[in-house]
Amino acid sequence: MPNSRQNSESFEIMISNFEDIILARQKVKFLMGEMCFSLLAQTRIVTAVSELARNMVTHAGQGKMTLFQVDGKRKTRGLKCIFEDKGPGIQNIDEAMQEGFSTANSLGLGLGGAKKLCNEFKIESVPGKGTSISIIEWL
Amino acid sequence: MGDVTILKIGNNIIVPIQTELHDNAARELQTEILRRIERTGVKGLLIDVSAVNIVDSFLGRLLVETAKMVRLMGTETVLVGMKKEVVLTLIQLGLKMQDLHTALNIEDGLALLETMVSNRFLQGRSHAKFKTE
Ligand SMILES: Nc1ncnc2c1ncn2[C@@H]1O[C@H](COP(=O)(O)OP(=O)(O)O)[C@@H](O)[C@H]1O
Ligand SMILES: [Mg+2]
Numbered sequence: 725m726p727n728s729r730q731n732s733e734s735f736e737i738m739i740s741n742f743e744d745i746i747l748a749r750q751k752v753k754f755l756m757g758e759m760c761f762s763l764l765a766q767t768r769i770v771t772a773v774s775e776l777a778r779n780m781v782t783h784a785g786q787g788k789m790t791l792f793q794v795d796g797k798r799k800t801r802g803l804k805c806i807f808e809d810k811g812p813g814i815q816n817i818d819e820a821m822q823e824g825f826s827t828a829n830s831l832g833l834g835l836g837g838a839k840k841l842c843n844e845f846k847i848e849s850v851p852g853k854g855t856s857i858s859i860i861e862w863l
Numbered sequence: 864m865g866d867v868t869i870l871k872i873g874n875n876i877i878v879p880i881q882t883e884l885h886d887n888a889a890r891e892l893q894t895e896i897l898r899r900i901e902r903t904g905v906k907g908l909l910i911d912v913s914a915v916n917i918v919d920s921f922l923g924r925l926l927v928e929t930a931k932m933v934r935l936m937g938t939e940t941v942l943v944g945m946k947k948e949v950v951l952t953l954i955q956l957g958l959k960m961q962d963l964h965t966a967l968n969i970e971d972g973l974a975l976l977e978t979m980v981s982n983r984f985l986q987g988r989s990h991a992k993f994k995t996e
Contacts, residue, residue, distance in 0.1 A: 742885035742886040742887055742888075743885050745885060745886075746883050746885050749883070749917060750883075753916070763948050764948045764951060764952075766948075767916065767917065767946075767948035767949060767951075767952050768948075768951075768952050768955065770916070770917050771917055771918075771919050771952050771956065774917060774919040774921075775919055775920060775956075778886070778919070778921060823957050830920070830921070830924070831920045831924050831958070833920040833956055833957050833958060834919075834920055836957070837920060837955070837956035837957055840955050840956070840957075841952065841955055841956065
């Protein structure tokens with residue numbers, strides 16, 4: 725991600741089941757509240773987190789979410805969330821990002837939706853190795 | 864069935880979702896709602912989401928599908944109290960919820976349910992008449 729520097733403190737949450745998705749959401753909501761994000765920003769980001777965390781559980785079996793504050797240009801601060809898994813990876817990222825595309829017979833709104841709900845979205849995936857997605861929301 | 868209470872009041876079932884539901888709990892709640900409707904034969908289902916902070920594509924889809932399922936059982940659904948932040952987020956996410964009837968609060972929701980149920984009753988009668996003539 726351009727123009728961002730990581731602050732020292734970070735949180736890691738292992739995500740392997742549906743209860744963990746709720747814990748991940750609660751942690752992000754708590755941090756965003758502390759950082760004084762608006763309720764709308766909190767709602768959008770926690771929804772994106774819910775989608776990306778669920779993708780790790782349903783498509784990769786499990787994964788890890790890492791959270792930290794980042795400093796941007798002109799004294800802005802942001803929250804960065806990284807989702808990493810060692811699952812099957814994504815063959816065709818463009819296709820997977822499309823609204824309605826799903827290999828799991830679900831809605832296929834998660835990836836494309838998560839991108840629309842945050843300020844910055846970056847996805848890397850190697851078939852057979854895993855997937856890494858990072859999102860940033862600026863204050 | 865988790866922590867959600869299902870209340871039967873008059874000819875309606877009211878489901879206030881007070882906790883954050885994980886996916887399996889949400890599925891169980893759906894099953895429990897269908898079971899209760901089957902057992903009681905109520906004509907209206909009101910789901911109160913005023914305490915729900917996050918509706919993602921999973922829960923959104925589940926709500927829409929629950930309404931479709933209970934409709935096949937002869938019951939109408941109204942969703943009440945959705946927070947404006949949740950509405951904005953769902954629109955941005957691209958979830959299609961136009962099949963779902965909504966109201967601001969429980970009172971409005973019950974009034975809407977009453978109209979929907981009586982409309983459906985009248986429609987049913989006119990169909991029956993059409994067939995016999
Ligand atoms: N972490 C992941 N690992 C492997 N494949 C993934 C991952 N996340 C998403 N995908 C793939 O991208 C597709 C689209 O994801 P998404 O938009 O969230 O829709 P859905 O989860 O409803 O299928 C998924 O069906 C899956 O094939
Ligand atoms: Mg998904």
